Amino acid sequence: MILGIDVGGTHTDAVLLSREGMVASAKVATNHEDLLGSIRLALGEILKHDSMEGLKRFNLSTTLCTNAIVQDELDAVGVLVSAGPGIDPAHFRIGTAYSLIRGGLDHRGTELTPLDLEQVKGVVQDCRLQGVKVFSLVGKFSPRNPDHEQQMAAVLEGKCDFMTLGHSLSGQLNFPRRIATAYYNSAVWPMFNRFANSVSQSLEELGVSPPHLNILKADGGTMTMNQARQMPVESIFSGPSASIMGCVAMCRPEQDAILLDMGGTTTDMAVFASGDPLIETESMDLVHRPTLVRAMKTRSIGLGGDSAVSCSDQGLCIGPRRLGPCMACGGQTPTVVDALNLVQGLCFGDVGASTAGIQELAKTFQESAQDCAKMIVQTVCRELKRQALELLSRINERPVYTVHELLEYRKIEPQKIYLIGGPGRMLASFLQETLGLPVVVPDHYQVANALGAALARPTMEAELFADTRKRVLTIPVLGVNESVPSDYSLDQARTDVVGRLCRHLADRLDWNVSPADVEIVEESEMNMVNDVSQVGRDIRVKSQIKPGIVPDYDQAVRCVCKEL
Amino acid sequence: MQRAVNSMGIVFFPAFDWAISPTHPERQERLLYTMDQLKEEGIFDLPGIREYKPDVAKMEDIRRVHFCFPDTGSNVTSSHLISAGGAMKAAKLFAEKQEDKSFALVRPPGHHAMKVVHGGRGFCNVNMEAIMVESLRDDYAIKKVAIVDTDCHHGDGTQDIYWHDPDVLYISMHQDGRTMFPGTGFPGEIGGPKARGTTVNIPLPPHTGNEGFLYVLQNVIMPILKDFQPDIIVNSAGQDNHFTDPITNMNFSAQGYAELSRILNPDIVVLEGGYSIQGALPYVNLGIILALTGLDYSYVLEPNYRPEAVQQEDRITDYLKKVSDAVLKQNRSPDTDAISREREGKFFVRSKEIFYDTAYITERQREYLLDCDHCPGLLAIESSSSRTRNCLGLEIPKTGCEKCTELGLQMFEQSQKEGRFKNIQLIDRIHGESLRYRDDA
Numbered sequence A: 001m002i003l004g005i006d007v008g009g010t011h012t013d014a015v016l017l018s019r020e021g022m023v024a025s026a027k028v029a030t031n032h033e034d035l036l037g038s039i040r041l042a043l044g045e046i047l048k049h050d051s052m053e054g055l056k057r058f059n060l061s062t063t064l065c066t067n068a069i070v071q072d073e074l075d076a077v078g079v080l081v082s083a084g085p086g087i088d089p090a091h092f093r094i095g096t097a098y099s100l101i102r103g104g105l106d107h108r109g110t111e112l113t114p115l116d117l118e119q120v121k122g123v124v125q126d127c128r129l130q131g132v133k134v135f136s137l138v139g140k141f142s143p144r145n146p147d148h149e150q151q152m153a154a155v156l157e158g159k160c161d162f163m164t165l166g167h168s169l170s171g172q173l174n175f176p177r178r179i180a181t182a183y184y185n186s187a188v189w190p191m192f193n194r195f196a197n198s199v200s201q202s203l204e205e206l207g208v209s210p211p212h213l214n215i216l217k218a219d220g221g222t223m224t225m226n227q228a229r230q231m232p233v234e235s236i237f238s239g240p241s242a243s244i245m246g247c248v249a250m251c252r253p254e255q256d257a258i259l260l261d262m263g264g265t266t267t268d269m270a271v272f273a274s275g276d277p278l279i280e281t282e283s284m285d286l287v288h289r290p291t292l293v294r295a296m297k298t299r300s301i302g303l304g305g306d307s308a309v310s311c312s313d314q315g316l317c318i319g320p321r322r323l324g325p326c327m328a329c330g331g332q333t334p335t336v337v338d339a340l341n342l343v344q345g346l347c348f349g350d351v352g353a354s355t356a357g358i359q360e361l362a363k364t365f366q367e368s369a370q371d372c373a374k375m376i377v378q379t380v381c382r383e384l385k386r387q388a389l390e391l392l393s394r395i396n397e398r399p400v401y402t403v404h405e406l407l408e409y410r411k412i413e414p415q416k417i418y419l420i421g422g423p424g425r426m427l428a429s430f431l432q433e434t435l436g437l438p439v440v441v442p443d444h445y446q447v448a449n450a451l452g453a454a455l456a457r458p459t460m461e462a463e464l465f466a467d468t469r470k471r472v473l474t475i476p477v478l479g480v481n482e483s484v485p486s487d488y489s490l491d492q493a494r495t496d497v498v499g500r501l502c503r504h505l506a507d508r509l510d511w512n513v514s515p516a517d518v519e520i521v522e523e524s525e526m527n528m529v530n531d532v533s534q535v536g537r538d539i540r541v542k543s544q545i546k547p548g549i550v551p552d553y554d555q556a557v558r559c560v561c562k563e564l
Numbered sequence B: 001m002q003r004a005v006n007s008m009g010i011v012f013f014p015a016f017d018w019a020i021s022p023t024h025p026e027r028q029e030r031l032l033y034t035m036d037q038l039k040e041e042g043i044f045d046l047p048g049i050r051e052y053k054p055d056v057a058k059m060e061d062i063r064r065v066h067f068c069f070p071d072t073g074s075n076v077t078s079s080h081l082i083s084a085g086g087a088m089k090a091a092k093l094f095a096e097k098q099e100d101k102s103f104a105l106v107r108p109p110g111h112h113a114m115k116v117v118h119g120g121r122g123f124c125n126v127n128m129e130a131i132m133v134e135s136l137r138d139d140y141a142i143k144k145v146a147i148v149d150t151d152c153h154h155g156d157g158t159q160d161i162y163w164h165d166p167d168v169l170y171i172s173m174h175q176d177g178r179t180m181f182p183g184t185g186f187p188g189e190i191g192g193p194k195a196r197g198t199t200v201n202i203p204l205p206p207h208t209g210n211e212g213f214l215y216v217l218q219n220v221i222m223p224i225l226k227d228f229q230p231d232i233i234v235n236s237a238g239q240d241n242h243f244t245d246p247i248t249n250m251n252f253s254a255q256g257y258a259e260l261s262r263i264l265n266p267d268i269v270v271l272e273g274g275y276s277i278q279g280a281l282p283y284v285n286l287g288i289i290l291a292l293t294g295l296d297y298s299y300v301l302e303p304n305y306r307p308e309a310v311q312q313e314d315r316i317t318d319y320l321k322k323v324s325d326a327v328l329k330q331n332r333s334p335d336t337d338a339i340s341r342e343r344e345g346k347f348f349v350r351s352k353e354i355f356y357d358t359a360y361i362t363e364r365q366r367e368y369l370l371d372c373d374h375c376p377g378l379l380a381i382e383s384s385s386s387r388t389r390n391c392l393g394l395e396i397p398k399t400g401c402e403k404c405t406e407l408g409l410q411m412f413e414q415s416q417k418e419g420r421f422k423n424i425q426l427i428d429r430i431h432g433e434s435l436r437y438r439d440d441a
């Protein structure tokens, strides 16, 4: 059996699954002051149905780190940055203890200026005097050569609780993002580890002891709790990815499609390309700082079931405000749900209250309540359509760098809409009409998030970079940094990155992946020329294990997914 | 985090699968390290800077600029269409006010491609700036264009295309033609008889440093631009003046390029040459982008930078003062003998021999420009090359009069009947059309 819990902004959802289907589910309100309490509450609800004996895996998706970052409840981090020429690294300052260390590398990882180790020692000492216990060490172009970061780490060894080395985060080149990501990772580390300890303790107290405890990431994959303790920043914004993975588990999309997850205040939009959820090429922003945290490509629109409806000089005004619940549930202001109540004849809650609220609005437009409600629903659908088209045009503008790719460019053209979330279901027929695409509402849409968290499998990305002139090879995220012969080839590089990735997962995560499950997503091989002769090759291969559903549970919640 | 003062659209297309030949300077690797540097700097994350995909130029876009022989298709590859399309996209971003500025960071380059094209010369087949400028003039209400070419080589192709066009100011500063390909670009080259002063050439001696470039910019280029009052300024931004460039001899630096960009303040930048792909391009491109978006570029220093590398000798400083004065004088009151007056009847004529160093082709041309009282005049070019003989190009200018239009169409018909030319192309810039006749017999 698998247990999945998604601690969301409003609700904490839990599901218990066997290979045959859903055993139990629960929904409790999230208490932001006490996330652990919310988890315990949801667990208690599930335990009422089942003792969870034989539980194999517990996957958790939590807003813990996101909240801490957004509310700036972070520990002080000693950020040590070494940079070569380019933009002045002073512009990338983050946190309260940011220091620039003399030393630098160029774009091939060649040392231009040696690292000033004396300065490193001084900075570390100052930080420790100020009580700083966690550090982030970031070098420009460190994915090409981690040497400067490692030299700084050697100085810090034994003098701190935790340190994040920039190159271990990603093989992607982006210095400002590397700095921000390394900073946040260390900044949430103490809190996340306290939380991880309490979760283990709580499970023990409740008599639940799954052999595997995993945390959901923003890219729709999982990581082990032990991994998460080292890389807590990867747990941010896992909510949207949980619902996307829920949709994947239930519907198994195969075509280009759009997913709309309509909640109370917002609607999250995601895109599938040939059935695979799209992942952000550059990854997500945190408090306006772009990071290297891999995430699903989503767009959040300030429009949900509880969005207040009012009228202004410009006409109808929907959201982004939320003024309490809908009138059908005792609220004071008419909302989108109230409009749907009328149009759909839903008999949801106090229909009279919904009607009265809409009636009041309708007076301004000199319309009937029915027509006014219709107008509201249509406005919502049109806005969702506009946003979807804009997101798609952005996606279809993605740059490519070869003549071949540009001429063979495949645009994403959705064939279907998947609709989940509470108010979503009521909107289905209207959306189908406005968007002109078939709409599918999966069966267990109310707990899609928890399902996604429960059934997601691990993901991983690794980039190999080889320079046969310097005879070096690095795979930054796997900590590989070694020499290669001068005739090292792209073929060998492909084999190496896949093999190393599989070995890493087997050794570190006890997860056996067949090399066939590792995809090569980008590769290039270029001659390096000096004057007129070839002096080496620049080889790059990027591989990934894409998000997916754990294989032995792939039929657990598969739904019929019939179109309307 | 910094925020761009001027927004900029960067059309980045490094064509990682295209080269003239595997070890040619114009090869796959050329923009690889520029890409690495820009990505590592997080340039595309800066608010106000956005990356765009190039458009693909259509054959019509090329046909309205060039007389291509034997035909357009055999002179361009997909990569040329994408590079030209990249420049056109940059123009569109600016003209439609989506961005304050735009930068076509694309390859292959184009400024050695002339009006008539028989093959590749100076690594260029078709002229990206000209294809872009003509799209701007046709699709948007832009009339007067200034092209400032800061590549180390004289942009003889762009000069040739706009030689007779009074609405396009072409200014080039480059290493002296006596010491460098293509061997042209002297102060006496000031434009055709009907477009005097809208071509400006400033030859710089080898080893001109930052000071010299900026002196010429401030004292020659900026005043001439001010006189001309262009609707738009385009910078053909070659980066081969860099002190580490393997095929040139200048002492210019990334800081120099950034400073030049800040002062010139172009609306659209199009990459041209530049072959120090590791030591210069990553830093020069970064410097240009930061300078034009109004961001701090003080820290952009190439690794092997030494102050001596960008200094120039006093004799160069003195020489540049003289050249600058001469160029300004030539621009404002041209010597009468600098104006070509050779005529045949109502036509101004000139003869040219052109060598295509990339394609190993030689071409002979005889050019006729009608001395019209109402417009820049009908242009006819008779051309024969070692590859394609007996070609004729006819062009009715954008602001052409009725008489020139009629004569152009008439000559197109008549020359087909006469049979002297086997391959004839007519460009009607007024109606944006191109007609071709081919006698393959």
Ligand SMILES: [Zn+2]
Pocket: B151, B152, B153, B238, B240, B272, B273, B274
């Ligand atoms: Zn050049």
Ligand SMILES: [Zn+2]
Pocket: B372, B373, B374, B375, B376, B377, B378, B400, B401, B402, B403, B404, B405
């Ligand atoms: Zn005329």
